[in-house]
Amino acid sequence: MLDILEKQKKYFLTDQTKDYAFRKKQLLILKDAISAYEDKMIDALYKDLHKSEIEAYTTEIGFVYKSINMAIKKLKKWMKVSKVKTPLFMFGSKSYKVYEPLGNVLIIGPYNYPFQLVIEPLIGAISAGNTAVIKPSEYTVNTEKVILDMFNEYFDESYIKVVTGDKNVTSELLDLKFDHIFFTGSTEVGKIVYQKASKHLIPVTLELGGKSPTIVLKDADLKLTARRIIFGKLLNAGQTCIAPDYIYIDESVHDEFIEYLKKEIETQYPTANHLGHIVNERHHQRLKGLVNQSKVVFEYEKKDEGYYLSPIIMTDVTWDDQVMKEEIFGPILPIIKFKDAHKVIELLKTKEKPLALYLFTEDKKMMKEVFTKLSFGNGAINEALMQVANPHLPFGGVGHSGMARYHGVYSFIAFSHLKTFTKKTTFFDVKLAYPPYDKGKEKIIRKILKP
Ligand code: NAD
Numbered sequence: 286m287l288d289i290l291e292k293q294k295k296y297f298l299t300d301q302t303k304d305y306a307f308r309k310k311q312l313l314i315l316k317d318a319i320s321a322y323e324d325k326m327i328d329a330l331y332k333d334l335h336k337s338e339i340e341a342y343t344t345e346i347g348f349v350y351k352s353i354n355m356a357i358k359k360l361k362k363w364m365k366v367s368k369v370k371t372p373l374f375m376f377g378s379k380s381y382k383v384y385e386p387l388g389n390v391l392i393i394g395p396y397n398y399p400f401q402l403v404i405e406p407l408i409g410a411i412s413a414g415n416t417a418v419i420k421p422s423e424y425t426v427n428t429e430k431v432i433l434d435m436f437n438e439y440f441d442e443s444y445i446k447v448v449t450g451d452k453n454v455t456s457e458l459l460d461l462k463f464d465h466i467f468f469t470g471s472t473e474v475g476k477i478v479y480q481k482a483s484k485h486l487i488p489v490t491l492e493l494g495g496k497s498p499t500i501v502l503k504d505a506d507l508k509l510t511a512r513r514i515i516f517g518k519l520l521n522a523g524q525t526c527i528a529p530d531y532i533y534i535d536e537s538v539h540d541e542f543i544e545y546l547k548k549e550i551e552t553q554y555p556t557a558n559h560l561g562h563i564v565n566e567r568h569h570q571r572l573k574g575l576v577n578q579s580k581v582v583f584e585y586e587k588k589d590e591g592y593y594l595s596p597i598i599m600t601d602v603t604w605d606d607q608v609m610k611e612e613i614f615g616p617i618l619p620i621i622k623f624k625d626a627h628k629v630i631e632l633l634k635t636k637e638k639p640l641a642l643y644l645f646t647e648d649k650k651m652m653k654e655v656f657t658k659l660s661f662g663n664g665a666i667n668e669a670l671m672q673v674a675n676p677h678l679p680f681g682g683v684g685h686s687g688m689a690r691y692h693g694v695y696s697f698i699a700f701s702h703l704k705t706f707t708k709k710t711t712f713f714d715v716k717l718a719y720p721p722y723d724k725g726k727e728k729i730i731r732k733i734l735k736p
Contacts, residue, residue: 286454289446290461293389293416296443303386303414305364309357311411311444316353318439319346319404322431326400329427333399334521335562335591344521345401348674352405355676355693356412363412363697369705374733377710384701386414387488388464393455393478395470396422396564397524397614400432406467406490407445409696418463419447420455424564456481463487465700469526470494471612472685490689490699493682494612496530497639499669500655501542502626502646503535510645510667511545514618515553517643517669519596522561523616527641527662529669530613531602533629536622543600543620547583550596557585563592563615572615575608626651630658638662638684643669662686 301307319326323346330336330345366383390410394403399422410417419436421429429449436447448454452474459466459481468478469492482489501510518529534542554560563569569592576597585595594616599608602619609619623629642661644652652666662682665672673680673692681690691699717726 286448286457287461289418289442289448290389290463292443293418293446297386297388297416302416302444305361308364308412308414309360311440312353312357312360312408314439315404315408315411316350318435319349319353322435325431325434326428329425329431330400332427333425334397334524334564335560335593336521337559337561340520340559340561345398348401349404349408352408352676352692352696356408356697359694360412360697363694371707375707376715377713379708380705381708382703382705384413384698385704387700387702388415389418390415390465390467390700391418391420391458391461391463393420393458393466393468393470394422395526396424397521397526399425399428402469402492403432406469406691406696406699409691409698410467410700411445412697413700415464415700416443417445418458419445420458421447421449423449423451423454460484465489467691467699468492475687490681490691491687492526492680492691493640493685493687494526494614495637495639495682495686496609496612497527497641497643497661498633499529499532499643500626500629500645501532501534501538502644502648502651503538504647505538505645505667507538507542508545511542511549512553513667513669514643514645515546515549515596518618519550519554519560519616520670522563522594524561524564524614525670527670527673528614529618529641529643530639531609531619531621533621533623535626536624539600539620539622543582543598546598546618546620550583550598554596557588557590557593557595560593560596560616563594565592568592568615569594572613572617575611575613575615575617577606577608580606627654630655633659638682638686640682640686641665641672660684 327338327341330341366381369380371378371380392403392406403419403421407417421432433447433449436445462485465488466482467490472493475491475493514529572594580599580601582600583598596616599619602621638660640662642664644655644666660683663672676693679690679695680692681687
């Protein structure tokens with residue numbers, strides 16, 4: 286493991302990765318590589334997670350093509366040295382800032398979008414001029430293999446290297462002195478990453494999870510709300526970090542809303558063909574353990590097909606139910622009734638800060654209340670999930686749902702150090718700040734730096 290990093294350190298010191306033309310070329314190579322491996326990737330994602338072709342293309346492959354195209358288009362601008370203002374008392378000086386690469390970075394991915402969630406940060410790492418070691422999730426073995434083959438064929442390991450293996454391998458990588466660690470995964474493992482990184486003072490980006498709330502007020506367009514929530518919840522069988530985890534619904538429209546949710550599931554997933562599967566036996570069992578059958582109001586017939594799990598709606602849920610004790614990360618939708626939305630907001634203030642928060646209403650006052658009182662990574666009004674597709678919005682969590690952000694220019698920034706420098710004229714020198722000091726100098730200084 287150490288020898289790979291040593292190779293990459295040596296390569297970085299040649300300064301080749303810093304060049305604009307080099308970075309652009311690597312982004313183009315990455316796009317070619319993905320194009321060449323597209324079919325294999327779609328096949329692997331089907332085998333690992335039963336992702337339909339369109340879902341695999343949209344959320345994993347097309348998603349990163351768009352990001353690569355944006356990086357290629359904007360790279361020159363992002364890399365530019367930019368001038369900033371200089372105060373008058375520094376007369377004769379000019380000030381600048383520029384993003385420089387951090388060096389050798391490590392990218393660790395989760396299983397739910399096993400391709401996109403290592404490639405998307407990699408686009409930032411390449412754009413910013415770094416070398417990278419990629420550690421894809423070991424749970425999605427077919428995708429892991431295609432990623433490995435693709436990088437072995439298209440990139441030299443002294444520049445980009447894929448390392449495969451279980452958590453012990455990840456742990457070994459985390460002992461090395463990288464210049465940045467970009468981790469996407471659970472909050473629990475995020476804490477291990479943070480702890481390990483602290484040993485060498487390595488900066489980290491932690492893209493973590495948690496329970497993302499959805500609040501539906503009584504004035505919401507219930508039919509449309511149900512459609513958008515079901516889409517957001519059932520994409521990838523609920524294994525999406527920003528999926529609506531649970532729903533708070535005004536009790537006066539509860540029964541009507543449940544009927545819309547049921548109809549939507551039947552409309553969007555009339556058969557199990559397009560529904561993703563749970564990644565493995567452990568998570569399949571874990572999810573089944575979260576279901577309290579006495580509260581289930583919707584469930585398709587059980588099927589013995591891979592790790593298929595039916596979409597499930599549970600009502601009359603409380604925070605004492607098992608399903609509310611952890612991030613669900615599956616197709617189970619718990620519904621909690623409320624009488625007073627203000628009380629819901631006060632309660633959510635006491636919970637860990639989520640990655641996403643969704644509010645369905647036309648009430649502007651309530652929008653303001655929710656969005657000023659509650660903290661979260663990314664929110665949406667009358668929408669679920671699609672906010673992630675806007676590359677102009679930084680994406681990341683807060684508190685337990687993570688730290689730092691990426692996507693679009695923020696990916697470039699995530700893998701850069703913002704370096705500054707000041708350039709001073711030698712034609713003259715204002716001696717005001719130099720000793721020896723006297724009353725006259727003091728008077729001028731006090732005037733400039735007055736309270
Ligand atoms: P995970 O934390 O179990 O695993 C992620 C990576 O960590 C894997 O590559 C694994 O090798 C490594 N790992 C696991 N245990 C380790 C240990 N003890 N020491 C060192 N490394 C270890 O996450 P997962 O189950 O693959 O993914 C699901 C989680 O990821 C959910 O919580 C979800 O919300 C979160 N997630 C977050 C985002 C985001 O963008 N914020 C995106 C996708 C998933």
